Amino acid sequence: MKTMELVFLLIFFPVTLSVKHSLKFFFTISSGVKNFPDFVVVGLVDEVPMGYCDSISNTPEAKQDWSQKMIEDDPQHLEWYTQECLLNQFNHRVQIDILKQQLNQTEGVHIFQRMNGCEWDDETGEVNGFIQFGYDGEDFIAFDLKTLTWIAPKPQAVITKHKRDRDRALNERWKNFLTQQCPELVKRYMDLGKSSLLRTDLPSVSLLQKTPSSPVSCHATGFYPHRAMTFWRKDGEELHEDVEHGEILPNHDGSFQMSVDLNLSSVTPEDWRRYECVFHLSGVKDDIVTKLDKTVIRTNCVSPSEFPAGPVIGGVVGLLLLLAVCITGVFIWRRRDNGFRPAKSSDSLSSDPSSVKDAVLN
Ligand SMILES: *[C@@H]1O[C@H](CO)[C@@H](O)[C@H](O)[C@H]1NC(C)=O
Ligand SMILES: *[C@@H]1O[C@H](CO)[C@@H](O)[C@H](O)[C@H]1NC(C)=O
Numbered sequence: 001m002k003t004m005e006l007v008f009l010l011i012f013f014p015v016t017l018s019v020k021h022s023l024k025f026f027f028t029i030s031s032g033v034k035n036f037p038d039f040v041v042v043g044l045v046d047e048v049p050m051g052y053c054d055s056i057s058n059t060p061e062a063k064q065d066w067s068q069k070m071i072e073d074d075p076q077h078l079e080w081y082t083q084e085c086l087l088n089q090f091n092h093r094v095q096i097d098i099l100k101q102q103l104n105q106t107e108g109v110h111i112f113q114r115m116n117g118c119e120w121d122d123e124t125g126e127v128n129g130f131i132q133f134g135y136d137g138e139d140f141i142a143f144d145l146k147t148l149t150w151i152a153p154k155p156q157a158v159i160t161k162h163k164r165d166r167d168r169a170l171n172e173r174w175k176n177f178l179t180q181q182c183p184e185l186v187k188r189y190m191d192l193g194k195s196s197l198l199r200t201d202l203p204s205v206s207l208l209q210k211t212p213s214s215p216v217s218c219h220a221t222g223f224y225p226h227r228a229m230t231f232w233r234k235d236g237e238e239l240h241e242d243v244e245h246g247e248i249l250p251n252h253d254g255s256f257q258m259s260v261d262l263n264l265s266s267v268t269p270e271d272w273r274r275y276e277c278v279f280h281l282s283g284v285k286d287d288i289v290t291k292l293d294k295t296v297i298r299t300n301c302v303s304p305s306e307f308p309a310g311p312v313i314g315g316v317v318g319l320l321l322l323l324a325v326c327i328t329g330v331f332i333w334r335r336r337d338n339g340f341r342p343a344k345s346s347d348s349l350s351s352d353p354s355s356v357k358d359a360v361l362n
Pocket of ligand 2: 214215263264265266
């Protein structure tokens with residue numbers, strides 16, 4: 001049914017460019033980690049970090065000029081973030097202690113994560129909200145906005161689920177926050193930040209390869225917004241086999257990067273020219289198409305013929321050197337692959353915010 005609807009939409013409304021804008025808060029609460037704030041929250045609009053607070057500074061910090069403007073224009077908004085930063089530290093620490101005892105895990109390092117936020121469709125006005133919590137890197141509990149109940153994927157979250165299900169007043173406040181206040185905030189942020197948030201930046205696209213037998217990676221970096229696709233085509237048709245898609249990762253300058261690998265081990269050199277990598281950015285008509293061509297592939301691995309000392313020191317040493325050079329290449333590559341992965345979320349038992357406002361961070 002869903003698929004049919006999608007096909008219908010794609011056939012009959014191919015030019016509708018409805019865009020979902022989002023506001024999300026990621027909380028990380030740690031216990032047993034030294035020299036690191038035990039409470040950190042980051043706010044993102046359209047995946048762009050716009051605000052930050054932690055348990056060391058206890059002071060919300062705007063990360064973009066438009067989010068700075070929001071708190072300058074509306075001092076109450078800053079006041080609200082300040083309260084949230086403090087209240088949630090307190091609530092979450094209490095909740096973590098209860099959970100650790102419930103799970104008999106009073107020792108060691110534990111990480112709780114929470115993600116909540118909303119999406120607003122700028123064409124249809126449709127709104128969607130979510131809250132989920134994670135514990136030690138796994139999903140712990142999530143809110144079902146339709147039934148106003150909590151979903152516990154694991155037995156150890158069942159006690160928390162029942163506690164939260166019973167707190168109808170809090171669940172109603174969550175619904176109100178997620179479907180009313182949060183989308184209003186998205187609209188305000190979009191309005192203040194539109195010159196930056198609605199821009200489009202095309203990436204530079206490169207073909208990279210670790211070693212001559214590795215898959216060829218089509219790497220696009222520097223694009224904005226994050227709504228983008230990269231894929232491989234053969235004879236003009238999108239390829240699904242022998243292709244591995246990477247995640248979209250943020251760069252430090254607010255742009256994004258992604259890559260898609262193509263395993264060419266069973267492709268003959270003559271057939272390479274039939275392949276091309278396509279980068280598509282939402283809202284931009286022209287794609288960036290890069291033909292698969294050995295001469296444009298960038299690698300950290302130097303071929304044996306480029307070793308001036310090769311013939312002198314002999315094959316074996318040359319091979320060893322080649323290996324060393326390639327390993328360096330892999331190392332650099334790996335490091336580049338490391339990006340910030342959004343936290344999944346955190347636990348929370350029965351948090352009891354005193355007002356609707358508290359729902360954002362609770
Ligand atoms: C909690 O851990 C202790 C020590 O590891 C163990 O003796 C005890 O049986 C555990 N209790 C539960 C309820 O799992
Ligand atoms: C590429 O494909 C070949 C066979 O099709 C397979 O043996 C090999 O492991 C693959 N390489 C990678 C890196 O996935």
